[in-house]
Amino acid sequence: MRKRRARALALTVLVGLAGCQSVESPNRPAPYEFRASPTDPIFHFPSSQLPVRFWAETTGALQEYVELGVQMWATQFLYGEFWGALVADSLQADVIVRMPGPPPPDAPLTDDPPVQTCIGVTQIPNFVDDGSGQLRFEARIDIEMRWFSGEPSDIANCLARVTAHEIGHAMGIFNHSSDQNDLMAIPVTARRPTARDASTIQTLYHIQTDILPFQP
Amino acid sequence: MADRRTRLAVALCVALTAVPVTAAHAQVFAEFGTGATWSSILVRDTIVDGFTAQPAIAPTLGIAVGTPLGPKYEVAVGLAWARSDLQQKQTEGSRDIIPLTVWTGTLDLRWRILPWASAQASIGAVKYSAADEGRQATLFRNDQPLEPTVGLGVRVDHPLGRHFLVALDLEWGLHRFRTQALSETGFGSRIVNRVFLGATLRWSNAETTR
Incomplete structure (x- = not known):
């Protein structure tokens, strides 16, 4: 009887010790350079400023593309390092997304091969010392999207892809990937962040930021 | 696979509890407990530096009925319900990731080992539930895991009048932890230990005796 109790106790201890097992981190692809130049200061939104607030014009399906892009990037994280939300007031936003000109023809997103029927530009503001020795952006980050003539579905697919790419810039990837398969490569052909994009954005968000976002 | 195991565990709980209730001629007790739960690390990872994700010590409430x-x-x-923040911990400090609720449903078998103490063995299921806001950016984005659990505990108790009893509980539970987001990133599963320390007030329809 005592032997059985001792065995039960030993088994319990062993099972408990199993809880102390060390699970290795998975192998992630090597990140690409996220700074425009390796000596540039680093920027990402600090965890204290989440969710990152995006404001998008109501032109066409732009808001939908922004929401999709933000969600695609948020799902590259496991530890809540970045997530965003659309806001109705541009004055409350951290990132402004515009699409000047007429709205693009309405079309659903498809899996068709990419056709370059749009462009996007992310305007990264200048940064200054805010008086306390901390670098801070002087203005909000601004994304501008433009579309050209083409098949409606090609335009929609292009706008969705390029908006997600520009959101990657707004999040702090100020460089382009040299791997054409990555979302952060140009021209943009990927529909969503790849494992290398994920590894890069995760690395960026695990390094102390040198620049803080604009504060009105 | 996990769903099938969970369904099995629930069916077992129902079957095992239904029989003794009938046999005990409606002698029942109800318990309300409160305390705190410590949990071991859920994930250990390295991105630039090594860090862990671990729930903070969680205020815990529990109810139980038995015979x-x-x-x-x-x-x-x-x-039992326990709620605290899931925290990222590294050498530079810690930060809160997301509020995390852990529900634990168990079938407990207790036996008296001393006039003032009893031991307990439990089986059941643990369910993690992360807050909706920001959940998509966490390891809980695709699912809210439900895992079978086993546990052991000790209780020191003291009668309080004819129908009440107050007890001090120390319980340890063990379950596997994994989520779809972790699996997709290349993580395996991990065994998680949880320890509860708390006080329980018990009411019984029969007189409390030793």
Whole structure:
């Protein structure tokens, strides 16, 4: 009887010790350079400023593309390092997304091969010392999207892809990937962040930021 | 696979509790407990630097109903709720990731080992539930895991009038932890230990005796 109790106790201890097992981190692809130049200061939104607030014009399906892009990037994280939300007031936003000109023809997103029927530009503001020795952006980050003539579905697919790419810039990837398969490569052909994009954005968000976002 | 195991565990709980309740001629007790739960690390990872994700010590509430199975044994069905922040911890400090609720449903078998103390063995299921806001950016984005759990515990108790009893509980539970987001990133599963320390007030429709 005592032997059985001792065995039960030993088994319990062993099972408990199993809880102390060390699970290795998975192998992630090597990140690409996220700074425009390796000596540039680093920027990402600090965890204290989440969710990152995006404001998008109501032109066409732009808001939908922004929401999709933000969600695609948020799902590259496991530890809540970045997530965003659309806001109705541009004055409350951290990132402004515009699409000047007429709205693009309405079309659903498809899996068709990419056709370059749009462009996007992310305007990264200048940064200054805010008086306390901390670098801070002087203005909000601004994304501008433009579309050209083409098949409606090609335009929609292009706008969705390029908006997600520009959101990657707004999040702090100020460089382009040299791997054409990555979302952060140009021209943009990927529909969503790849494992290398994920590894890069995760690395960026695990390094102390040198620049803080604009504060009105 | 996990769903099938969970369904099995629930069916077992129902079957095992239904029989003794009938046999005990409606001698029942109800318990309300409160305390704190410590949990071991859920994930260990390295991105630039090494860090862990671990729930902070969680305030815990529990309820249970049960029935005696004779002079020394009793069986109970319990449900516990624990809520705290999932924290990222590294050498530079810690930060909160997301509020995390852990529900635990168990079937408990207790037996008296001393006039003032009893031991407990439990089986059941643990369910993690992360807050909706920001959940998509966490390891809980695709699912809210439900895992079978086993546990052991000790209880020191003291009668409080004819129908009440107050007890101090120390319980340890063990379950596997994994999520779809972790699996997709290349993580395996991990065994998680949880330890609860708390006080329980118990009411019984029979007189409390030792």
